[in-house]
Amino acid sequence: MITVHHLNNSRSQRVLWLLEELGLEYEVRRYERDRKTMLAPPELRAVHPLGKSPVITDGELTVAESGAIIEHIVGVHGGGRLAPAPGTPERARWTYWLHYAEGSAMPPLLLKLVFQRLPHAAPALLRPLIRVVANKAQSSFIDPQLKQHVDYWERNLAESEWFAGDTFSAADVQMSFPVEAASSRVGFGPERPRLRAFLERITARPAYQRAIERGGPYTLMK
Secondary structure, three states: OEEEEEEOOOOHHHHHHHHHHHOOOEEEEEEOOOOOOOOOOHHHHHOOOOOOOOEEEEOOEEEEOHHHHHHHHHHHHOOOOOOOOOOOHHHHHHHHHHHHHHHHHHHHHHHHHHHHHHHHHOOHHHHHHHHHHHHHHHHHHHHHHHHHHHHHHHHHHHHOOEOOEOOOOHHHHHHHHHHHHHHHHOOOOOOOHHHHHHHHHHHOOHHHHHHHHHHOOOOOOO
16 A cells, blocks of 8 residues: 655645546545744654655655656556656656656745745844845846746647647656646746646646545645
């Protein structure tokens, strides 16, 4: 039995979604973020030393990191589903997006979140100065980086309906979190029709909706 150690409003939501897409049985153990720090609770360190989510246990095996979890689930339990055939160009794209989502897409999104919150965390007397520094960092470095990435996603979705080709796959599950985060933190206007359509397609999937029911409130895009 697969157990998902699920942190609210986190990357582990897409692991639940993947399991629902594959129709696999699994157990959910819920953990709540600290409301002040938004960090994971220390109880997660009992599962994995870094105390991060997502992490799953599959029998005696513990697997952390979204890409590794998806590869494990698809490879061991997928029965050839949600992954293109090995050796094909689509499989190369699939592997690329699986790693790109965390390796390249998430760092600027995390920086955006940190610098948006930084002035609120500073002492009252320093907030005006910190706000100036934070706004400058966003406008001169973070926002141009995010635009470059989001433009890249939009162009890719002009080539095919899904990230790894014309068929929905686990690469789309993996990319859902950075796309949802960018929608929340940057916004997709009329110039992003394919990304907006991608979000509409994934959130309409029955398995996505079942994952929300299993995982609890998911407010990332609000």
